[in-house]
Amino acid sequence: MATIAISLCGEGRGHATRICSLIERLERIHEIRVYSYDDGYKFLKDRFADGHPTVTVSRIPGITFQYSGGRLDVIRTIKTGLEYQASEVGNLVDQLINELEMHNVSLAITDFEPGLPRAAARYGIPLISVDHQHFLLAYELDALPQILQWHAWFIGNAVWMYVSEASETIVSAFFKPKLRSGWEHVVQVGPLLRHEITSKEPGDGGYVLSYLRKHTPFSMIEILADCGLPVKVYGLGKRESFGQLSFQPIDEHQFVEDLANCRAVISAAGNQLIGESLHLGKPMFVLPEKAHGEQSMNSFFLREMACGDFEYLENVTLEQVKGFLDNLDEYRVPLGKVVGQMDGTETVLEIIHRLMNRQEESHSTKVPGFKN
Numbered sequence: 001m002a003t004i005a006i007s008l009c010g011e012g013r014g015h016a017t018r019i020c021s022l023i024e025r026l027e028r029i030h031e032i033r034v035y036s037y038d039d040g041y042k043f044l045k046d047r048f049a050d051g052h053p054t055v056t057v058s059r060i061p062g063i064t065f066q067y068s069g070g071r072l073d074v075i076r077t078i079k080t081g082l083e084y085q086a087s088e089v090g091n092l093v094d095q096l097i098n099e100l101e102m103h104n105v106s107l108a109i110t111d112f113e114p115g116l117p118r119a120a121a122r123y124g125i126p127l128i129s130v131d132h133q134h135f136l137l138a139y140e141l142d143a144l145p146q147i148l149q150w151h152a153w154f155i156g157n158a159v160w161m162y163v164s165e166a167s168e169t170i171v172s173a174f175f176k177p178k179l180r181s182g183w184e185h186v187v188q189v190g191p192l193l194r195h196e197i198t199s200k201e202p203g204d205g206g207y208v209l210s211y212l213r214k215h216t217p218f219s220m221i222e223i224l225a226d227c228g229l230p231v232k233v234y235g236l237g238k239r240e241s242f243g244q245l246s247f248q249p250i251d252e253h254q255f256v257e258d259l260a261n262c263r264a265v266i267s268a269a270g271n272q273l274i275g276e277s278l279h280l281g282k283p284m285f286v287l288p289e290k291a292h293g294e295q296s297m298n299s300f301f302l303r304e305m306a307c308g309d310f311e312y313l314e315n316v317t318l319e320q321v322k323g324f325l326d327n328l329d330e331y332r333v334p335l336g337k338v339v340g341q342m343d344g345t346e347t348v349l350e351i352i353h354r355l356m357n358r359q360e361e362s363h364s365t366k367v368p369g370f371k372n
Helices: 014-026 038-047 074-087 089-102 115-123 146-162 218-225 252-260 271-279 293-304 318-326 328-336 345-363
Strands: 003-008 031-036 055-059 105-111 127-131 168-172 187-189 208-211 231-234 245-247 264-267 284-286 308-310
Touching (some): 003 014, 003 089, 003 115, 014 031, 014 271, 031 089, 074 089, 074 146, 089 105, 105 115, 115 127, 146 293, 168 345, 187 345, 218 231, 218 318, 264 271, 264 318, 271 293, 284 293, 293 308, 318 328
Parallel strands (some): 003 031, 031 055, 105 127, 127 168, 208 231, 208 264, 264 284, 284 308
16 A cells, blocks of 8 residues: 655645545545644544544644734735745755655645645655646636736745645646646646535525634624524634524534535635535635735636625625625526536546556666665
């Protein structure tokens, strides 16, 4: 049984749910060593705690978004990221190389985490990059408003700091514009969806599901409370009910159940949740933060697909939310074109198996003490 190392960004739940879909399939035939931090670590540690003997989840240091006054602080986030690169990545790479050697790892996979790519390069094993962020470099984004094109250029520079070279680069996104010249080697796939999502039969329980970031202002909670439908809120932790709002504790199985049976989704604008919602045919109203360029771009493409709408979290009004909920039928036809069609997991698995087979074929001819 060969061993695969997987590292992922620990910010939010999107990276972890994407990687979870791969682990579910790979753990049957491979040993899996997973490295993450914060939300990603907690999600996967809980998900694979019992009954998964081939999966080990370990905590590593990592970068998270920085907030000031309840808003994303881009400058502080960049400063923290540069400090992390300067002071911690070197030690992390050494630690991960020891892990690769100790467990005789054959393949590395990363979802926007900088340590494992460097360790894999020094150790001499193939690396697969599978994330959403590489769309900033690889996708033709001329359709975006000028300010978002500038954001894409600016944020795209940070992507180079994470993964400079990979054996295969896979972009997972719910939208698929053309690839830029020079990026034709990139593989485009939809969001990677867990079996819990793809096996669900969607229904309409007459309520809204809302997934919000921890720093969501109280004004947004008041808007949801007055929207006219019951709302199940995830992401803010368990609290006392507020009007028609019920605040749900972290429970992935219940979250999937509630997502499958909601009438609509009002949430942060992460790629993974948008993909899961569209796969289940759920109209979406998403709430990007003005400073969060990536989520703003996701929101633009969601509107372009006519499967939902958006407003910046700082500007959203009760009238906009009610208007969205009063006109859900407008989204039914566009959603019908994508429902059940979003999952990109199989394509990624084919690439993984191809590289693993190549490694096994070369294993018998490798020089002792060196990795091919």
